[in-house]
Amino acid sequence: MKKSAFPRLTLIGTVLASSSLLIILQMVHIQNSSKHQELSEQADEDYSYAIENYSPERGNIYDRWGRLMAGNEDVYEVGVMLEYVTHPAIIAQTLEGINDLSYDQIYDVAAQTYDAENSIYAVITDFLPSGVIDVLSDIKADYEEENPYGSDEDLPSLRGIIWSSHLKRSYPENSLASNVLGFYSYRDRQEGLGYYGVEEYYDDLLAGNPMDTFMPRNPYLLEGLPEVPEGASLVLTIDREIQAMVENKLDEAIKEYEAESGTVIVMDPKSGEILAMATQPRVNLNQYWEYEDEFKDKTPFNRAVSETYEPGSVFKVLTMAAAFDAGVVDEETEYYDSGRFEYGGSTILNWDRRGHGEQTMQGCMQKSLNVCLAWVATELGKEDFYKYMQAFGIGQRTSIDLGGEEIWPLSVPGDSDWYPVQLATNSFGQGVAITPIQLATAISAVANEGKMMKPHVLKAIIQDGKQYNTTPQVLGVPIKAETAETMSDMLVKSLENESSLALVPGYSIAGKTGTAEIPVEGEYSIDLTNASFVGWGPAEDPQFLVYVWIEKPGISPWGSVVAAPLFSDIVKDLVVYLDIPPEDDQLNLVAKEG
Amino acid sequence: MAKKRKQAYKQAPWRRQLRSVGMSLMPVIALAVVVSIYLIISAEAAAAGLEIMEMHYEEEDILRIIANHRTELAWKTSYTTMKERAEEAGYEAASEETVHFMTIPGYQGQNTALLAVMPENENKLGPIVNEYYQQSLWDWLYSTFLTTSSTSGASQ
Numbered sequence: 179m180k181k182s183a184f185p186r187l188t189l190i191g192t193v194l195a196s197s198s199l200l201i202i203l204q205m206v207h208i209q210n211s212s213k214h215q216e217l218s219e220q221a222d223e224d225y226s227y228a229i230e231n232y233s234p235e236r237g238n239i240y241d242r243w244g245r246l247m248a249g250n251e252d253v254y255e256v257g258v259m260l261e262y263v264t265h266p267a268i269i270a271q272t273l274e275g276i277n278d279l280s281y282d283q284i285y286d287v288a289a290q291t292y293d294a295e296n297s298i299y300a301v302i303t304d305f306l307p308s309g310v311i312d313v314l315s316d317i318k319a320d321y322e323e324e325n326p327y328g329s330d331e332d333l334p335s336l337r338g339i340i341w342s343s344h345l346k347r348s349y350p351e352n353s354l355a356s357n358v359l360g361f362y363s364y365r366d367r368q369e370g371l372g373y374y375g376v377e378e379y380y381d382d383l384l385a386g387n388p389m390d391t392f393m394p395r396n397p398y399l400l401e402g403l404p405e406v407p408e409g410a411s412l413v414l415t416i417d418r419e420i421q422a423m424v425e426n427k428l429d430e431a432i433k434e435y436e437a438e439s440g441t442v443i444v445m446d447p448k449s450g451e452i453l454a455m456a457t458q459p460r461v462n463l464n465q466y467w468e469y470e471d472e473f474k475d476k477t478p479f480n481r482a483v484s485e486t487y488e489p490g491s492v493f494k495v496l497t498m499a500a501a502f503d504a505g506v507v508d509e510e511t512e513y514y515d516s517g518r519f520e521y522g523g524s525t526i527l528n529w530d531r532r533g534h535g536e537q538t539m540q541g542c543m544q545k546s547l548n549v550c551l552a553w554v555a556t557e558l559g560k561e562d563f564y565k566y567m568q569a570f571g572i573g574q575r576t577s578i579d580l581g582g583e584e585i586w587p588l589s590v591p592g593d594s595d596w597y598p599v600q601l602a603t604n605s606f607g608q609g610v611a612i613t614p615i616q617l618a619t620a621i622s623a624v625a626n627e628g629k630m631m632k633p634h635v636l637k638a639i640i641q642d643g644k645q646y647n648t649t650p651q652v653l654g655v656p657i658k659a660e661t662a663e664t665m666s667d668m669l670v671k672s673l674e675n676e677s678s679l680a681l682v683p684g685y686s687i688a689g690k691t692g693t694a695e696i697p698v699e700g701e702y703s704i705d706l707t708n709a710s711f712v713g714w715g716p717a718e719d720p721q722f723l724v725y726v727w728i729e730k731p732g733i734s735p736w737g738s739v740v741a742a743p744l745f746s747d748i749v750k751d752l753v754v755y756l757d758i759p760p761e762d763d764q765l766n767l768v769a770k771e772g
Numbered sequence: 773m774a775k776k777r778k779q780a781y782k783q784a785p786w787r788r789q790l791r792s793v794g795m796s797l798m799p800v801i802a803l804a805v806v807v808s809i810y811l812i813i814s815a816e817a818a819a820a821g822l823e824i825m826e827m828h829y830e831e832e833d834i835l836r837i838i839a840n841h842r843t844e845l846a847w848k849t850s851y852t853t854m855k856e857r858a859e860e861a862g863y864e865a866a867s868e869e870t871v872h873f874m875t876i877p878g879y880q881g882q883n884t885a886l887l888a889v890m891p892e893n894e895n896k897l898g899p900i901v902n903e904y905y906q907q908s909l910w911d912w913l914y915s916t917f918l919t920t921s922s923t924s925g926a927s928q
Binding site: 187191235238240241242243244245246249250251252308343344345348350351352354393394396397398399408411413418419422637638640643644645646647682684750751753754757759760 | 789793796814817818819820821822825835836837839840842843844845846847849850851852855865866867868871873881882884885886887888889890891
């Protein structure tokens, strides 16, 4: 028995060794085959990696207190894998009515012929909320229970329907601040873009960097995956509550004054931060594709930055500030207003076509005398006048971080379209066109000790888990601090002396009304005006600057009647939102602290 | 006699054969062990790779769910909704005539949104893992004995 074990073991060993040797030889043969290299490369190329197109989540937009103004929500695309569709009619019946789709529309998609090369999957609809998918999932499960895998062709089946989720842009505040936010065309999933406002201006930042990533199919190669950074989120300077309050009051005013439109800007003159920017029309950003119905006849998306117009008397603040700063006039300067001023071959008249006699500069501003301001501009001289206007940024972009800022170039001496009479007319805001944001920025220099801050809506950027706050920038210093103080005092007294409707009890407000006639067929018409008011307060330590522009008011053409009360209404609420106590209370509080 | 003694101590032939077979199979067994270990490690690496892939998709899902919840919350706390809720609860907007101001010592007012860490504060958080758990044995020996001895040597 023991003797016979050797031959058998030898035999088994020989067989196993030979088999192993043959296997090894075959492996070596395959490895060194002439086709091996070619096949290996082809396999690597075709099957080792899958290219996945990755679009990072679009960044969120928040107001200054961190309230979400634009975010992303989960929605679903529903389609059919044509290879597995057995009952297109059942699919059409089940999905009929979803996203307003008809039976025929769905049937046509589901009944397409499967073609492994060209037609594998077909989209039925997109952007369905999760609730609809939950219901659809239950229905599909019921069918599947009755007819697993659609194996019985006589029984109905929803086999072939699939859905996949993705994010879409969502605006929880609907139309609130729509003119500032702009919109993202999320319905175009491949080439969506930001349009207007913040969405357009910061589109690159918000979108992040969509990229193609190589996803290894071989799990051995999956040591890590490329990190695709998501889009940056933005914190705006806009205050949602102030924005809503301003929009509501503006809407009421436009209705009450039977105006065509209106615009209000609320900014912090010390930093240039825009706290609110309201205009009409507005659009529900969740239905952005309807905006063309709202913005007809080239109506700008945001009048505050995109519509230029002749500002009228509010411009006198700049003329007078320039004259004071240059030392051409002072508080003691007097001017006899005869009601007419001949200059450049034309006659300048006051708004009431009357003369007002002996006037100080305070009186000229209080009564808003065109004749006086034209005289002041001529005293200043054309060189200095336009030098100051350029320093105030007239005719230049403010570079506010919103899409679509427009300008109207300022004609200056030497230009082919400049005539001497323009020195006189420009002084009271005629023959010169600006956007509301340009004027608010220019006049903010008077409210902020001569410093003009760059207007902006971006407070911070959140990227890669860090928050980067922006720093206010000085746009220029067109006038001296003393001049700014003198002008503020003058404008406070002007409002108080005329018992302006812009006044807010308990607060010192500096401001100026404006009524600019609109030219119709080459002639200025008093029936069509741009009524405006710009004011700031508290005058001693300005916390806000509010610019109001009512376009073509129906019940009264005057800024003092339609724009000034709206200013007052807004400021009465604004002081509550900004925690600004009345001046008497401030004194009491200081006394108590002391 | 000598031949007989030698025969008496000699291994049985079948034992010698088994030993030689065993010796020749040793490398095969060793190779099999190595291959087994290699296969186990490879399988674990593949499983880890697949897990990474699954976690990648899971991460995408979670991020989408977070974004969705954030937006859902924003809808529920939007201006219009909150205003309606406040009015239903009997609140009304305070006007400038009804507001009374008072000084609250130390209160600096509401701070604007801070939704992520500021870059300059990044290092103030400190390491999450205690430094003792980040030391290698060599680091510990060096810091405990070598640094101490060299320092004490220097002081002498």
